[in-house]
Amino acid sequence: MDDETAEIELLEQNLNKTRQISQRMTCTTFDTRLAKLEKSIYPLYTSTQVLNRRAFNIEQALVKIDQLASDQEGVAAEEALILRGPQTGQLGLYKDALERLNASIAFKSSDADSLETARLIETGAKKLTVLYTKLVAECSSGSTPGPTAALEPPPIPDDVLATLTPLVAFLRTLPQPSTHPSHPASASILSTLKEAQKGYADMRGNWVKRCLEGAGKRVMDRMDTVDVLVSGREFGAWVEALLDFAEEEYASLTALAPLSSSSLLSSTYHTLLTPLLSLFGTTLSTLITLIKRSLAKYTFLALSTYDALASLQPRFESRVLSRRTLPSSSRAGGNELREGLTSLRAICLRSFPETLADIKLASLSSPSSAAADGPGGEASTAVSDVTVQTVKYLERLPDVSGAVGTALIALGDGNWKMGEGVMAGMKGGAAGQQTKLGEGDEGVVIEHYTYDIIITLVTTLTTLSKSNTRRPSMGSVFLLNNITYIYTRVLSPSSALPSLLSTPTKDSLKSAFRTAKAGYFDANYSPLMAALSDSPSSDFGSDKKAGKERTKDKMTKFFDLLEEVVERHRLGARVLEEDEEERRVVGEEVVKLVVTSMRGFVGKYRDKELGKNPQKYIKMTPEAVEAQLRSIYR
Structure with a gap:
């Protein structure tokens, strides 16, 4: 194990x-x-x-x-x-090609390629500006309106606008230094567009000038054939049309200028205005030369023109001057209308003392130098030229009162008398405390001026009436005719002139009228009234025979004097020929004065002192005397 x-x-x-x-x-x-x-x-x-x-x-x-x-x-x-170049109907293709070329500049790897493309873009821009200039030239040429045609701004035709509008819109998108600083052609394109814009201004400015020249020449040609007030208003209407044209052109410029910056528009507008303002200056200079040649004849042309242009000055400054920029090299004052008004005002200021001096100078002549001589070389009793011209002058003042008031304020109250005497009146205050007149006192200074004109005229006529010392009765008729002519026209209710007259002026004129009438009665009918004074029989005491003889002599003398008065009036002393109403009133007063006295004299002494045959001395009945006297004033 x-x-x-x-x-x-x-x-x-x-x-x-x-x-x-x-x-x-x-x-x-x-x-x-x-x-x-x-x-x-x-x-x-x-x-x-x-x-x-x-x-x-x-x-x-x-x-x-x-x-x-x-x-x-x-x-x-x-x-x-x-x-x-752009062809008719192919502008869109041309624009697209340029846009592609512009876009390719940013992607070119070679500078040489970019420069070549830039030169091509520059050429395209020039071709487009040539088309632009051609279209502008087409609508800035041709036959101009006739002198009598309505003054209306020349429009750009719709078919031209239909091409110009998109073209301008594209031109404004082309490269420029301000928008494409690195673009090789931007500076050259800007220069090309500036030239095109300057050409636009030159063509449109000269075209509008040509459209206005005919009407301006017609206004000047009519100066000697129509009333001076009408001429002045026509000149003002022509200048107003010029401003209308200028404003219309500014509107077109803002819509059709390739370069739309405010500074470039202002300088371009100045270029466009130059021909128009040159035409205005030349025409106004011609007008001023005409007025200076005969100021007495054209005084109201100057005043009427000044009045018309002064009303346009605010518009000129706000809608023309404010929109243009003068070049730094320009020596012009920049306000052509104001300069023209200054020249006109100087002429107007000169006219006031000269008018007064002309009225005074007339007193050195005789009545016959101002009107036709009477029979036998007698001084005429007709209304004199100085009276007619002065009344016409006064009657025209209300039509130009604005210009007159402004000019008189500039001249100075009373300075029209050139240092003679005191001023016509004061603006309130006691004597010695006169208030200096200024802006807003135009009505007062006109009252002072018209007072001096009327008083000077009355004084001149009074002097003229006394120049015929051999026949005072003729002088009295002359004075009555002239003063009545002034009185009835200056104070006429249908005239606007009384609104310019002060109360002292009206009172002085009424007093002069009463004095002239009294002088006429005294010079022509006082001898008759003296002959019809009470019989001097009482002066001879008990010698009734001598008294009767004296009465008979007075009656005989009365009829002799009556015959002389009638003959004088029939041959030369025409009373109030141009004023039927006033002549009838004077005739009624004469009849009332003479016939009433004759009736009283005859009724008192016919049976007592004129003997058994009174018809021997009473050559005419009172009724016949009345008829004869009335015949003088028919």
Whole structure:
């Protein structure tokens, strides 16, 4: 039993050793073989990787070659399209080609390729601006509107706009330094667009100028054929049309300018406005020269034009000046309308003292120099030219009161009298405490000016009426005719002039009218009334015969004087020929004065002192005298 156990243990030990040897022999061989295998395969693996990489590179190179060949064919096709320029109906294709070229700039691996593409893009941009300029030229040429045509801004035709609008929209997307700083053609494209925009301004500005020239020339040609107030308003309407054109062109410029930045728009608008403002300046200079040639004739042309242009000044500054930028090299003041208004105002200021001086100067002449001579070389009793012209001057003032008030304020209250005497009135306050007039006091200063005009005219007429010292009765008729002419027209309820007159002016004119009428009665009918005074028989005491003779002489003298008065009025002393109503009133007053006195005289002395044959002395009945007197005033 022990021997078997011992053999078993020995057998187990041998078995373990065999297992260990066997295990050790198997692992070592596998590892060794595996290492040997790896060592033999590794070079092959490395060679295979190199071959694979080379194969991949070759494949990529072939793909790139194919792509470049394809690109060259596309560039060649697009180059031909670009060089040919945009064709009718193919603007979209042209734009697409340029957009593809612009996109390819970012993916070019070669600078030479990018520069070549950039030059092609630059050429395309120039071709597009040529089309743009051509379209603008088409709508900025042709026959201009006639002189009598309505002054309406020349529109850009719809068919041209249909092409221009998308074209401008694309031009604004082209590369520029501000948006594509690294693009090789951006600077050149910007320069091209600037030239195109300047061309737009030149063409549109000169076209609008041509459209306005005919109407402006017509306004100037009509200056001597229509009323000066109408001429001034027509000139103002022409300038207003010029502003309408300028505003319409600004709207078109903002929509059709290739470069839409505010600074470039302002400078371009200045270029566009230059021909228009040059036309305005030339036309206004011609007008001012015409006015200066005869200020007395064209005073209201100056005032009317000044009034019209002054109303346009705010619009000119807010809608024209504010939208343009003057170049730094420009020496112009930049406000052409204000400069024109300054020149016109200087003329208006000069007209006020000259008008007053002309009225005063008329007093140095004679009534016959201002109107036709009467029979036998007698001084005329008609309304004188100085009266007619001055009244016309006053009647026109309400139509240009705004310009007159502004100019008089600038001249200074009372300065139209050129230092003579005191000013016409004060703006409140006691004497010696006159308040200086300024803006807002235009109505007051006009009242002062019209006062001086009317008082100076009345003084001149009074002087003229006294120039014929040999026939005071004729002078009285002259003064009555002229003062009545002023009175009835200046204070007419249907006129706007009374609203410009102060109460002292109206009172002075009414007083002058009453004085002139009284002077007429005194010079022409006082001798008659003296002849019809009470019989002087009582002055001779008991000598009744001498008293009767005196009464008879007075009656005879009355009829002699009556005949002289009637003859004077029939031949030369025409009373109020142009004013039937006032002439009738004067006739009624004369009849009432003379015939009433005659009736009283004849009724008192007919039977007592005119003897048995009173008809010998009473040559006409009171009724006949009345009829004869009324005939004077028919």
